[in-house]
Amino acid sequence: MMHLLAILITAIFLENFVLNQILGICPFIGVSNKMDSAIGMGLAVTFVMLIAGVSTWCVNQYVLIPLKLEYLQTIAFILIIASLVQFIEMVIKKTAPNLYQALGVFLPLITTNCAVLGVALLNIKKGYNLLETTFNSLGGGLGFFLALIIMASIRERLDLAELPESMKGAPIALITAGILATAFMGFSGLV
Amino acid sequence: MELQILYAVLVLGILGFAFGAILSYASVKFKVEVDPRIEQTLKMLPGANCGSCGFAGCSAMAEAIITKGVSPSRCPVMLIPDRNKLEEFLGLRKAGETNVRAVVKAALVKCQGSDDEEHQKFQYLGLEDCQSAIIVQNGPWKCPHRCIGLGSCVKACKFGAIKIGDHHLPIVNEDKCVGCGQCVMACPKHIIDLADTVKTVHVRCNSTEKGADTRKLCATGCLGCGICKKNCAYEAIIIENNLARIDYDKCHECGACVAKCPTGAIIKENRPDYKGRVAEINQDLCIGCTVCFKNCKFDAVIGGKVKEKHSIDSKKCVGCGMCVEKCPKKAIKIDDRA
Numbered sequence: 001m002m003h004l005l006a007i008l009i010t011a012i013f014l015e016n017f018v019l020n021q022i023l024g025i026c027p028f029i030g031v032s033n034k035m036d037s038a039i040g041m042g043l044a045v046t047f048v049m050l051i052a053g054v055s056t057w058c059v060n061q062y063v064l065i066p067l068k069l070e071y072l073q074t075i076a077f078i079l080i081i082a083s084l085v086q087f088i089e090m091v092i093k094k095t096a097p098n099l100y101q102a103l104g105v106f107l108p109l110i111t112t113n114c115a116v117l118g119v120a121l122l123n124i125k126k127g128y129n130l131l132e133t134t135f136n137s138l139g140g141g142l143g144f145f146l147a148l149i150i151m152a153s154i155r156e157r158l159d160l161a162e163l164p165e166s167m168k169g170a171p172i173a174l175i176t177a178g179i180l181a182t183a184f185m186g187f188s189g190l191v
Numbered sequence: 192m193e194l195q196i197l198y199a200v201l202v203l204g205i206l207g208f209a210f211g212a213i214l215s216y217a218s219v220k221f222k223v224e225v226d227p228r229i230e231q232t233l234k235m236l237p238g239a240n241c242g243s244c245g246f247a248g249c250s251a252m253a254e255a256i257i258t259k260g261v262s263p264s265r266c267p268v269m270l271i272p273d274r275n276k277l278e279e280f281l282g283l284r285k286a287g288e289t290n291v292r293a294v295v296k297a298a299l300v301k302c303q304g305s306d307d308e309e310h311q312k313f314q315y316l317g318l319e320d321c322q323s324a325i326i327v328q329n330g331p332w333k334c335p336h337r338c339i340g341l342g343s344c345v346k347a348c349k350f351g352a353i354k355i356g357d358h359h360l361p362i363v364n365e366d367k368c369v370g371c372g373q374c375v376m377a378c379p380k381h382i383i384d385l386a387d388t389v390k391t392v393h394v395r396c397n398s399t400e401k402g403a404d405t406r407k408l409c410a411t412g413c414l415g416c417g418i419c420k421k422n423c424a425y426e427a428i429i430i431e432n433n434l435a436r437i438d439y440d441k442c443h444e445c446g447a448c449v450a451k452c453p454t455g456a457i458i459k460e461n462r463p464d465y466k467g468r469v470a471e472i473n474q475d476l477c478i479g480c481t482v483c484f485k486n487c488k489f490d491a492v493i494g495g496k497v498k499e500k501h502s503i504d505s506k507k508c509v510g511c512g513m514c515v516e517k518c519p520k521k522a523i524k525i526d527d528r529a
Contacts, residue, residue: 059206075203079203079206083211083213087217090218091217091221093223094221094222
């Protein structure tokens with residue numbers, strides 16, 4: 001159990017997908033202007049990462065490995081993630097219209113989020129079993145969620161701050177992300 | 192080696208096919224019933240997705256038109272014949288009627304303050320823009336709800352329907368106004384509202400100050416005294432935050448409130464000297480049925496005994512017209528007061 005917890009903590013803090021592995025930067029910068037949309041995006045990514053991590057692991061384990069087709073991982077995973085996002089979108093639209101409204105355009109955007117593909121590939125690379133994969137994927141999603149809401153809360157305040165003209169918008173966002181990543185390095189050695 | 196290639200193709204093919212099958216099944220199984228009119232409305236919109244309407248593209252606009260009743264005139268890009276077609280489709284306008292305006296909303300300016308020096312805090316010489324003026328001590332006028340009068344609404348209007356007239360107050364040309372609501376969003380004082388063009392009685396004040404304070408600040412401000420509410424036979428007036436508001440669904444435009452308002456904050460359009468109306472009973476036709484007596488909320492009907500002819504106490508009558516509607520013999524007529 002401690003082992004699984006360690007994987008979770010590692011994925012959230014030590015190997016945070018955004019701030020440590022620099023994956024999924026596009027939504028991280030793109031959707032962190034507002035807290036509401038950041039929360040929506042964060043939840044959607046967490047959800048998709050968890051399911052994508054588990055299902056890609058299953059496909060890899062039971063289809064690709066027996067047939068010695070590991071070199072098809074990337075293309076097969078993209079196929080899975082894209083279909084999965086589509087499927088989840090349909091299910092949410094039918095069963096939870098409010099959630100669908102809240103997630104809005106972010107849900108289909110996750111298809112192109114490299115953090116999702118990243119978590120799928122890293123699970124395989126690290127040789128995790130199914131349970132470990134589940135925790136690692138969940139941790140990856142929660143880490144993304146955490147990074148996104150931290151960034152959104154900082155940027156909401158930055159909007160009110162006086163900045164030099166050339167720093168407004170993306171430049172200051174990237175600098176903030178850099179400082180945030182440095183801060184997250186402080187977690188190294190925790191587990 | 193050949194087998195490897197075959198496997199690869201097969202695996203990806205089968206995976207793709209399986210996911211495709213699942214998705215197509217899901218799209219049937221989880222199909223969400225949407226109002227078919229949204230789709231049809233979307234087809235009638237220009238499809239430019241420019242966002243000028245304030246919604247995220249044409250599909251969001253189509254949804255808002257159907258679900259929230261947003262006016263198609265929010266779209267500034269649409270050609271007028273196309274808009275007419277869409278309005279016909281939505282039932283806002285009868286087919287073939289091209290000259291008659293659909294029941295639309297037009298901008299209503301809720302301020303008629305004076306611009307005398309005594310109502311001014313200071314002279315504003317900055318940028319000619321309401322948003323800039325408001326930064327300096329909430330604008331140059333003493334009344335915090337007074338229209339700034341620098342024409343942010345004029346700039347926001349894409350149809351040239353607003354101009355700044357006398358007393359630094361905007362005038363809306365209802366024939367040009369399409370009810371897009373851009374001026375409503377542009378006004379930093381929230382003075383402009385959208386109201387049905389067919390309605391003629393409006394509260395032309397937006398002051399939520401206490402009555403005594405409003406009286407000091409403005410001669411024509413709403414004091415929230417509630418006289419209008421007492422004189423409204425249709426319970427169409429709501430007093431909220433020291434401000435009267437008309438429920439346009441209930442208002443019969445009798446103008447009783449206009450006549451009774453002590454400050455003239457409530458107006459009847461194009462009738463600057465409106466004094467209200469008064470009912471009169473035609474004694475030849477009256478059969479003394481007491482229906483009017485029972486229906487009058489202001490005790491303005493004299494008599495009220497069966498088979499005795501009734502008459503109206505013109506001092507008490509507010510001219511609501513309730514008795515006119517109820518009289519079975521059509522013996523009551525209503526006229527404007529001299």
